[in-house]
Amino acid sequence: MQKFTHLLLPAALALSLSAQAQTRQVTGTVLSATDRSPLPGVSVIIKGTTTGTSTDANGKFTLPVPTGNDPVLIFSFIGFEPTEARVGSNSVVEPVQLKEKTTELDDVVVVGYGTQRKRDVTGSVASISAEQVAETPIARVDQILQGRVSGVQVTQTNSEPGGNVSIRIRGTNSINTGNEPLFVVDGFPGGGDLNSINPSDIESVEILKDASATAIYGSRGANGVVLITTKKGKAGRNTINFEAYTGVQVVRNKYELMNAREFAEYLNDVQTQGNEGSASPLPLPYTQEQIDALGEGTDWQDEILRPARMSNYQLSFNGGNDETRYNLSFNYFDQQGIILNSGFQRGTIRLNLDRKISRKLSFSLASQIAGTLEKRALVNSQGGSFGGVLLDALRISPIVPVRDEFGQYVYSNSPLPYVEDVGNPVAYANKTKDNRTTGRGLFNVAGNYELLEGLTLRVTGGLDYRTTQADVYRPSDIFLGRLTNGSATRGETNRYSWLNENTLTYDRKLNENNALNVVAGLTFQRFYGNNFGTSVNNFFTNTLGSDNLALGANILTPNSGRYSNSLASYFGRVNYRLFEKYLFTFTMRADGSSRFGSNNKWGYFPSAAFAYRIIDEPFMKGLGFLSDLKLRLGYGVTGNQEIDNYQSLARYGADGYASGSNRLVGLVPLNIRNPDLRWESTAASNVGIDLAFLQNRISITADAYYKKTTDLLLRVSTPRTTGYPDIYLNAGSVQNKGVEFALNTTNFDSEKFSWNTNLNISFNRNEVLDLNGEYERFVGSSSSSLFVGSGLGQTSILRIGEPIGSFYGYEFDGLWQSVEEIRNSGTRTVVRPGDPRYRDLNGDGAITPVDRSIIGRAQPDFIYGVTNGFKYGNFNLSVFIQGVQGTDVLNLNRYELESGLTSTNKLQTVVNRWTPTNTDTTIPRAGSTIRRSTGIVNDVLEDGSFVRLKTVTLGYTLPKFGKVVKSASVYVTAQNLVTWTDYSGYDPEVNSFGSDNLSLNTDYNAFPSTRTFIAGLKLGF
Known part of the structure; x- marks a missing residue:
């Protein structure tokens, strides 16, 4: 052993x-x-x-x-x-x-002039995190709101690169003033022009929806408030992050137009109809032999549209220590437009710096310098600003080639006089310059000093400076430059504002059962602007374009202007928490504005809210499946001051006339003085409930609200004897009421696989209550100017009991089929077989304006969005679906391309037009101008509802490798992948009139939407 x-x-x-x-x-x-x-x-x-x-x-x-x-x-x-x-x-x-574990309820959200735990919020506030912003490559920050927040409708009014979107939070409040929300960027209110903000710099976006949340912004809070917070430095290890993506955009949809042979037959048919009964008929433009030889001809949409690339590069440095934290980023974004020679470029530099001087004193800086370049394609060959070169591409004859046999651009349309004389859109797109260059600096510096324990003084100074230069040149060798022998326009607009805010914040937990947060502040903000512009034509050479205006022989009258306005405010807010379950908020803001009359310089905007965390009651402890239950109640008054400057004053403007060879200039009065002009006022109430189940795996937020806007800043017609067309008065009222739901679920959660869903849906009902005693008012932007002599008139109506955006026109009742039918009907309208027939609502035998009715509504029945996020191992997938239901779109393209001008190309549907042998159709005969001379009709009003597979992103996190690269991931994204809709135009999400309240959902050759495919890379060092 x-x-x-x-x-x-x-x-x-x-x-x-x-x-x-x-x-x-x-x-x-x-x-x-x-x-x-x-x-x-x-x-x-x-x-x-x-x-x-x-x-x-x-x-x-x-x-x-x-x-x-x-x-x-x-x-x-x-x-x-x-x-x-x-x-x-x-x-x-x-x-x-x-990192400490925090539940969703312990998350901190940004509110006006401070932050709060989500569990303590009493108002209706929604939040979007940096991770959600990063899921979707976007050009503008406000695009991230689309379909992701209940109660917020975002419409891409112009799909052109750098184009704007329209945002409505809980409906449309105003008629003649702005309805866009107030944007606050890093505490700087009024920080609009979101084209210059880099989305990759965003840390979070908060949307304040009800009056108890927005009243802290007083006169600018009626349309909601969007708080944008950019990324700050984090103490600890210094990091470097790089992201790049590139992709391609393609046209999502096109109009099916006539080819060359079909259009030649149409022109012959129009001439045949026009020659009936004519004493001096014109010959037919084409013989049958010529028609047979034409074939397909030119597809001008294909010629003017292109696949367009886009790319983005982001480099950021983040880090610091307990005393100093920094975030420095550089970004370059480049997006071509799908129309030739259009595009958008942006470069930004951002520095955010936080410095702790001592235990009591600290400073912070949020700053950005940005430059943007817009290459625009917004003008057509007639010089109009609607439709741009795309309008010409839809109108011009497919028989005309892009270039002649010598390789030169074909100058204009043919054959005259059978077609409208429009220019070659490809020549216009390639040879003209229409650029807007903008430089912007946004700086906000704040100092914080703790006066006493829990009492902090914050002093902020900010500056927002923007300068925009317009540079336009139209050479003499294109159709639009023919009359002026070349024309150039140069202009500059400068806008800047400075801000000073002084706030005291007292934040103390008084004892185990009581906590108090009080904010009091005094702010000043002043806005300045000036502009200058001049135009020159009759150039003897196109070589230098607009770079030397002295080459133009004819100098037009220059223009210039200057404005300023100011806003002074003081405000206070009290948040009181009792027993961690009874939450109270009281707010008051007073605003004084130079925009309003001498008798009403100041407005006062109070609000109050209460929240009851029922889940914290002892009797709820036995309900293990319920993890949160909070009831919220709120009421408040907010204002709207979004009108032009000096509207309360008696203003004068320059005018002149020719006297012999001299031009005499003088002053003319522009408007009537109104010393009583004041803010619009929106009183709003909100009831909300927050629910969560199964350890917050399921959470539901539901809100019901009612808003009434009174003392509208309404343009009211004045008697002709005054010498003025109208005046701004505080008159009229509008209401919005609705419900919103948001559902977030964690469907599956394991170490290898997870799946979560976010869903929101919103219903809003808008109604006009008062119009200064009027029952109705005909409106609709300047639609009639689009079709000179067409009789189109105003397309919408404001009527008591109806929503803003009600389309007003005639009801289509088929086509007249025979002379006998016309004779027996008793109609007094001059028509022929094949002409459209309209309902004679008053039975007088004539179609007159009194036969119009409300034929559709732009306001949707409901809007919604659904996002599903999946993770499996190192893979992640995000699928976002957006939808709008129950809205109508006025398709003015169909109005023109089906039966408007008889001398422009037509939709493919017109091939099936009425003839004596083809009567089973709704398309009028060739040459019929009845629809055009009557006004809008419900057969060009289409259902604009849609369901869109908005974004699909598939990503893969690469395994860690090396000592330098700490993280790496790749992803591919598809945007606007599929759209399910009955709308026949380029896209149902459209408004050619931008944010115009009185001409909603109108499609007149808007920039086509795109389907986009992107591949990207992210690296962390």
């Missing part, structure tokens, strides 16, 4: 030495990410094994790890998020920082 023991001891010693040789000691420290204090008792385990240890009282640990591989350590601690760290060949691990 002893001999056997002697043999075992050396073997055991050898094994022990071998084991020691295969392990190495690794040491490290674990800290709290919040304050970088050491964390004792943290579990440290080698991934894939049961080998581990825990940190000592100083947060330090020592652990033997195997040699010859690259082990991963897992750090976990109660109340903190678990994290992993790769050891590599190091014997010392870099300090590991654990």
